[in-house]
Amino acid sequence: MATNNTTEQSLTKKVWNLATTLAGQGIGFTDYITQLTYLLFLKMDAENVEMFGEESAIPTGYQWADLIALDGLDLVKQYEETLKLLSEQDNLIGTIYTKAQNKIDKPVYLKKVITMIDEEQWLIMDGDVKGAIYDCNNRGNCYHQRNNCKN
Numbered sequence: 278m279a280t281n282n283t284t285e286q287s288l289t290k291k292v293w294n295l296a297t298t299l300a301g302q303g304i305g306f307t308d309y310i311t312q313l314t315y316l317l318f319l320k321m322d323a324e325n326v327e328m329f330g331e332e333s334a335i336p337t338g339y340q341w342a343d344l345i346a347l348d349g350l351d352l353v354k355q356y357e358e359t360l361k362l363l364s365e366q367d368n369l370i371g372t373i374y375t376k377a378q379n380k381i382d383k384p385v386y387l388k389k390v391i392t393m394i395d396e397e398q399w400l401i402m403d404g405d406v407k408g409a410i411y412d413c414n415n416r417g418n419c420y421h422q423r424n425n426c427k428n
Contacts, residue, residue, distance in 0.1 A: 295389060295390060304380060335363070341395075348388050364377045376385075
């Protein structure tokens with residue numbers, strides 16, 4: 278249990294330290310959370326394919342692997358094209374990505390968010406850990422008060 282608590286705290290701190298960095302670049306709290314959600318969905322879809330052999334819900338050429346392979350302006354362009362294509366899907370994916378737009382337009386910061394997400398296995402992560410990140414987010418404590426989201 279202590280390990281799970283430590284993982285939860287360290288991951289929450291990691292997520293919100295990056296939020297603080299992005300805030301310094303003019304990327305707001307709501308925009309960060311929205312982008313984090315879009316990217317996490319892509320990452321978890323890739324994990325579902327890798328771990329369980331499921332078919333990807335994301336069209337070929339617009340999947341997680343297509344993003345992590347890029348950097349610089351190519352990364353930003355691919356991410357924006359991915360958001361546009363997914364928002365146009367006539368299924369649940371289209372609903373999730375309705376009116377999706379990239380709010381992290383500086384390649385170095387987009388790459389940092391993607392790298393942070395890529396370092397974890399989100400699909401098998403305890404729901405309490407993911408919940409703690411979003412709970413912290415909803416209270417705004419980590420972002421606005423720059424604490425470690427202590428409960």
